[in-house]
Amino acid sequence: MARYSDVHRLFLQSLISRRFLSIKLAEKLYDRACEIVAAAEGTEPSRQPFEAALGQVGDxxxxIGLEIRKLQDEGTKVIMMAIVNTKGDAIAQVATEFSPNExxxxxxxxxxxxxAPSESFSVSSIAAIKESTNLPxxxxxxxxxxxxxxxxSRGWLIKSQRGRYSLSTRSLMELQTYLKTEFVDEVLECSLCMEIVTKGIACPSARCKTRMHKHCYETYRAQGHKVxxxxxxxxxxxxxxxxVGEDAVTERQDRGRARRRVEQEETMEAEAEEYDEPMEASQELEEEEEEPEASASPPPVQRKSRQQKVSQRSNASRYYDDEAEED
Known part of the structure; x- marks a missing residue:
């Protein structure tokens, strides 16, 4: 094995400055590091195989609690890599970019x-905006x-042409441990590469747990496999x-949900206007009445279990992003 040299140090600095990049770009940065060090030392460029050099940098x-991860993009099929933190709260990785509320x-x-229901692993823009009302x-x-x-824009989410948000390759790499810990029952793994699947295919056979990325499925079929x-x-x-993924939700369903949301909001606004006037009169009468005595003790606080919270979050997602098809 080659010694850890100035080439490795310069290569590492170029990776850290980008943090998330394609393997092709990483190879070019490595070549450039070899050339710069050779020029500075007045020698001919000496190039260790890229994967070997990358392995040494990873070691x-x-x-210091960092590692290099590689993952093929589910959409573009480009192999990406990232330097990720293996310690602490994975979500804290975005702390340097956003405020606590963000x-x-x-x-x-x-x-x-x-x-998201139906293994769609995506959320409509309207539902995503609605989630902001749950913030402190x-x-x-x-x-x-x-x-x-x-x-x-900073690579944590992807927004499709249909306006649906899903997790980016960067998120799948940097938040891998967090996702597998917090969403044990929801995380799907590709039956071939064993990486997380949020866009791909599922076996149509009832109760079969086979899931694959689209590119893994295409490779599998190209090899002549038929079952x-x-x-x-x-x-x-x-x-x-x-x-699996956004394609699990049809555009017709999206249009139907959007129309139902508009109708629901218009109905709620109309009911609120009708309710305002009687409420004002009722409040005036209540102010004239004697206030009742306070109860001896307040009712106990009902604390929700994690399962109840997950169920509540899931139900909220279904309300705003209902997967039922229009009649």
Whole structure:
């Protein structure tokens, strides 16, 4: 093994300055580091194999709680890499970029995405904005939209052409431990590469747990395989696999939900206007009445278990992002 040299140090600095990048770019940065060090020393460039050099850099990061992770992008198929923190709260990784309230908002969005029904692992823009009302410090609609845009521009979320938000490759790499710990029952792993799946396919056979990334599925089929790799052994020639991710929600369903939300909001506004006048009169009468004696002790606080909270979050997601198809 080559000694840890100035080439490795310069290469590491270039990786840290970017933190999240493609493997192709990382290779170019490594080549450039070799050239710079050779020029400074007045020698011919000496190039250790890229993967070996990357491995040595990764070994140097271990003692300080960092590691290099690689993952193929579920959409572009480009292999990406990131230097990630292996210690502490993974969500705190975004602390240097956002305020505490914005980080709390990000956690809510991650939760709604992971609890999305039908394994869609995505949330509509309207539902995402609605989540801001659950924050300790409320955001305006404009502030919520601006914060969501920042999550996208800085690589933590992806927004599709349909306006749905999902986790980016960066989030899947940097928040991997957090996701597997907090969403044990929701995280899906590819049956081939064993990485987290949020966009891909599911075996159409009932009760089969096979899930794959689209690129893994395409590779599997290109190799001539015609049946599910699990024990179910279902033939995939006659039955199309079920989509996982945004494709699990049709555009028709999106349009139907948007229309229902507008109707619900208009109805609620109309009812509120009708309710205001009688309420004012009622309040005046109540002020004239004698106040009742306070009860001896307040009712006990009902604390929700984590399971109840998860169920509540899931139900809220379903209300704003209901997957039921229009009649």
């Amino acid at each position: 140097a990061l271990g003692p 980080i709390a908002y990000f956690k809510l969005i991650v939760e709604v995405i992971m609890l 410090s409320k955001m305006t609609k404009t502030e919520a939209e601006s914060t969501l845009n920042a999550f996208v 599910c790799p699990s024990d179910c052994g279902a033939s995939w020639n006659d039955i199309q696999p079920i989509p």
